[in-house]
Amino acid sequence: MKFIVIGGGPAGCAAAYTLGKEGHQVSLFEASDCVGGRTKQLKRDGFNLATGALFLMGGIYPRTSALLKEMGCDKQPIPWGGASELMDKDDARYPVSFVSLSSYLRIPVMTVADKVKVVMTAIKLHLSQGAKNPFDGSDLARYDRGENLEDWSRKNLGTRAYEYMIRPLMDFLYAVPASWLSTPFPLAIIQQAHKMRLSVPPEGVGQVSSWFVQHSQGLRLHLSAPVVRVEKTASGFSVHAAGEVHEADGLVVATEAFVAAELLKELISAETARKLNGTPYTNYAHVAIAYEKNPWPDYPVDLVLPVGAGETRNVGAIVLHSRRNPSSVPAGGEVAGVYFNTPPLPDMSDEDIKQEALDMVARAFGKAPQPSFVHLFRYDRGLTIAKPGHYSTLDSVHAEMPFGVFLAGDYFSQAGVEAAVFSGERAANALHDALNR
Ligand SMILES: Cc1cc2nc3c(=O)[nH]c(=O)nc-3n(C[C@H](O)[C@H](O)[C@H](O)COP(=O)(O)OP(=O)(O)OC[C@H]3O[C@@H](n4cnc5c(N)ncnc54)[C@H](O)[C@@H]3O)c2cc1C
Missing domain, CATH: 3.50.50.60 (FAD/NAD(P)-binding domain)
Structure with missing residues (x-):
């Protein structure tokens, strides 16, 4: 036909x-x-910039993985460890692995009582029903009780776990307050979090x-x-x-x-x-700050996630793209990608966004010389939530x-x-x- x-x-x-x-x-x-x-990707001056998606998520993406295997392409995506650090409002740094929820329990701001609460909730979640397929709307609909993720997190995990685990993860993945998100999808992903492995095809997603x-x-x-x-x-x-x-x-x-x-x-x-x-499609913006010569070749992590209890944050994540996808930069180069949260964007001009991105990169990784270029990606309709x-x-x-x-x-x-x-x-x-x- x-x-x-x-x-x-x-x-x-x-x-x-x-x-x-x-x-x-x-x-x-x-x-x-x-x-x-x-x-898709955007080629500029020898750099291969991700206009949107940054990584695949391994076992959490079963149909993508199966079809890549069927086409003989499954060995091509390059694993990315996602070594991260949380950057607190006083600039304190806490190393975590983006893909390992248990690593967030080791950060010093989490008290013993916080950890017990998180572990108990994780056990309850694993024993409870939830959407088996987080990508099937009818399966997700069955577990939608009308609750939003912020309320669920504060109630079940406590305020500090909400601020230092849920908010940084959601800021990077969805760039909106957790109160805008329904619970079935994130809870189903948390139930399967042990299958999460990040990888990036050589030419980008x-x-x-x-x-x-x-x-x-x-x-x-x-x-x-x-x-x-x-x-x-x-x-x-x-x-x-x-x-x-x-x-x-x-x-x-x-x-x-x-x-x-x-x-x-x-x-x-x-x-x-x-x-x-x-x-709902949210506003979205990210900035690629490109350097011919990498100013931070020895920085210990690939990804910085700003945190801070109760704080309003314009930026959700700062990524060193040469670590995420080595072929996205020319030899010896670097791109710092600054990913904005949605709420401030309607009130920010393009110049405000670029300036804040430069300031955040300096705060995250240290001062750097003049970049080769600063490229703003800005969408009226970026992510579906x-x-x-x-x-x-x-x-x-x-x-x-x-x-x-x-x-x-x-x-x-x-x-x-x-x-x-x-x-x-x-x-x-x-x-x-x-x-x-
Ligand atoms: C900044 C950003 C970061 C992201 N990061 C990740 C990530 O790390 N990992 C991940 O898994 N996902 C990520 N995503 C989400 C991912 O990119 C989307 O979920 C995915 O692209 C959706 O695919 P789609 O085919 O449904 O829609 P789209 O990718 O939007 O494709 C729709 C297509 O339809 C075309 N089209 C529109 N109108 C017409 C028309 N009239 N005629 C013909 N064609 C038309 C468009 O040009 C477009 O190519 C990210 C998204 C953004 C914006």
């Missing part, structure tokens, strides 16, 4: 790859001039999408071809892109949720469009799609490559099953 995939992020590329395996004729339309979506495309049999890839209209025809659908009309028996729409709502507006109800348009109620609302959208149309995208769960890949593979399988019944 003839299928069209709209959107070439990891969700759309996984969908195209999966449909190709079933022997279908697949065309993929991507608005940008390369695949990867919010995982965007390479995952390139691998899907390279291994998609007979894929017709249309780059710089934004889809502007989708219509129902007597036998299927017509898709308008780059001044041409393309016919298909079925579609996977793997764009951001608000784009899907716009493209499908003639085919879905106003209520379904409202649900898609209601998907899930507030209480999100999963059931979005999950209900699947059943409201017209026959032959399936949606994919990270927004059914919470931002992350696995959420996208899982949803893309699922949409492709559902499309194949529906039209081959």
Whole structure:
């Protein structure tokens, strides 16, 4: 059969790859001039900058890992240990491993009573039910009690564990206050935290999408071809892109949720469009400060996470990218990446953000000479997050799609490559099953 995939992020590329395996004729339309979506790279002056995603998460990303293995690419991502330190407001430093929750218990601010509380809660969490698949919205919806992560953490872990464990992790991963997040996803990830291993494909996380495309049999890839209209025809659908009309028996729409709502507006109800348009995407900004000559070759950790009880923080993390992905910098170079939290961004100009990034890098790693360049990445809609109620609302959208149309995208769960890949593979399988019944 003839299928069209709209959107070439990891969700759309996984969908195209999966449909190709079933022997279908697949065309993929991507608005940008390369695949990867919010995982793609930007080449500048010999540096290979991550515009968005920074790492894969090993056993926590089972479908991504399985498909990489199937394509023979699983040995290519390079492990990243994520050696980190918490930087307190008085500049005290506490070494931790980003991927080991128990390492946070060793920091001196945690009292014996704090540690006992965390360990008891961890045991209870392991013995309790939770979403088995943190990337499946229907599984997550079953465990959504309407509670937010800050309230859950303060109640179950105590204030210091919230401030020195949950806040720094969530600031780096989602850049929003924990009070904006629903609990089922983070709790399911904590239950599986022992499987977490960070790794980075040599060309950056965007390479995952390139691998899907390279291994998609007979894929017709249309780059710089934004889809502007989708219509129902007597036998299927017509898709308008780059001044041409393309016919298909079925579609996977793997764009951001608000784009899907716009493209499908003639085919879905106003209520379904409202649900898609209601998907929260947060403001996001990060700054890449590039140096031809690494000013901190011997700095003991790769990642600094600002902390401080009760403190409002504009920056969630500062990363030495040569450690995360050695091929992202020219030999002997370094990029310090400064990742901002969402709340201050509406009140900050581009210049404010760049200046604060430079100040934070000096505070984290020590003064450095003039950088080669400072590159700001700023998005009105950066990361998808899930507030209480999100999963059931979005999950209900699947059943409201017209026959032959399936949606994919990270927004059914919470931002992350696995959420996208899982949803893309699922949409492709559902499309194949529906039209081959
Ligand atoms: C700063 C940042 C850091 C991140 N860090 C990580 C990380 O370390 N690890 C991780 O796992 N995840 C990370 N993520 C999240 C990850 O990037 C996303 O979850 C993932 O890219 C979502 O994939 P997707 O395919 O659903 O959507 P997208 O990647 O957004 O892809 C959607 C695609 O649709 C295309 N499109 C839109 N409109 C049209 C149209 N009309 N026609 C055709 N194409 C269209 C877009 O151009 C885009 O390529 C990060 C994200 C950001 C922003």
